[in-house]
Amino acid sequence: MTTATVSPFRFFDLVADEVERLSPTMIRVSFAGPALGSMESAGRDQRIKLFFPHPGQDAPVMPDDDGSDWYPAWQALDPAVRGIMRTYTTRTLTRDPDRLVVDFAVHGETGPGSRWALHAAPGDRLSTLAPIVAENVAYDFRPPAGTGWMLVTADETALPAVAGILAALPAGVPVRAWIEVADAGDRLELATAADAEVTWLVRGEDAPAPDALRAAELPGGTPYAWVAGESATVKAVRRHLVRERGIDRRAVTFTGYWRRGTTEDQLLAAAEPA
Template identity: 85%
Template sequence: MSTVTASPFRFFDLVVAAAERLSPTMIRVVFAGPALARMESAGRDQRIKLFFPHPGQDAPVMPNDDGTNWYPAWQALDPEVRGIMRTYTTRSLTRDPDRLVVDFAVHGEGGPGSRWALRAAPGDRLCVLAPVVAENVAYDFRPPAGTDWMLVTADETALPAVAGILAALPVGVPVRAWIEVAYAGDRLALPTPADAHVTWLVRGTDAPVPEAVAAAELPGGTPYAWVAGESATVKAVRRHLVRERGFDRGAVTFTGYWRRGTTEDQLLASAENA
């Protein structure tokens, strides 16, 4: 007799409780709602799906599904009407009161997430697909046993994930991190119990991430690398770490958060047609 495993993800209808500008590029939005009591997070680089309304809608149009069969149900809706899906990171999930915090990297009116975050105000409605179990498949930061030190690279789109990763690390673990941002004012505090050395790189002023990492003197011992941001940059860093630095391929987690010149809608369409 076959056993059907329930999906660890569910839809959550939430409202904005507060929004604030953290830096020239980052906007923090705090969400509330009674359903948040069921939401869980692994911390670190926990991915969630946000669904934005189209212009003229006061809330995203979503499928009649609780999240157990969410993707085909969402895909079956009219693209001109259904909630606009984008992937973000849980910055924090807190209790008493239940609050979900998401940090948005905004770049003008270029995408639906940026447009929405720039105007976010208390009472605005959004739908989120998120886990209901803390241990789930939607996070990637998983250092192997025996790791001596960690290397992290990112741009501002992955900055919320870096913040979650650093906050969750054990006391004293050595970390070398390079983070590229659009403006000097985007350098945010990153509290961590780890022994972390963070190098901030301002785009157009400092060396890009691949060059900065290539020029660095790295610690000895067994490393683990987490590399995220623009797809071509991620590939360049991974190639350098594996080929020139001798990192084990299995000890390098790499994720393209975005691709220059390509929207997430185009990436979704490519995946669906593959």
């Protein structure tokens, strides 16, 4: 007897209904969709896949699949027409009405996500692969039992995840955060009940995150660190925390959201043959 496996993720069609410029490099898009009532989120740094149309398409071309075997189905489509896949963070998922909000870090016309967000308008269509169960494997912020305080470093690409993390933390939890952004106007209000001290680093004006962290006096006790952003910077921060600060490597979650000089398409192409 064969037991069917139900995927915790599925495809959703999205329609933009509100577009807001938050800062020089951040655009917020609110999406509606007839099936968003079944979408779930763990909050924090919940990852989703967004699929963008190619120029000239009204909507992304997607596999005829419910999401249970999505990657081979997407991979089998012609790359010249299939939806262009990128990874983003669920900023918020709300009910009554059902809305998915995604914040886009924009950097000109050089990438499909940035290009789409810069020109986004109500009625524009995307697709997403998102969870249908709140507890899922697509988030990384998981402080272990016994954590005394939190350390967070990020750049603007991980700012939506930082906002989700801070919003999810209970009152009084000590947090030290360093966030590197491209422009002073990118410093956003981050709502939290935690006892959070946020240091904003403006690229080209302030010390980069590894240097700023190296010069900082950190609290005592047992930390949990969440580190995200450009891959080389993430590695440098992790190396400092583990080797120089002596933080248990098992208490450091690190994720390269992007790699300087490399597109996600190139990373996918390199990984697929392996």
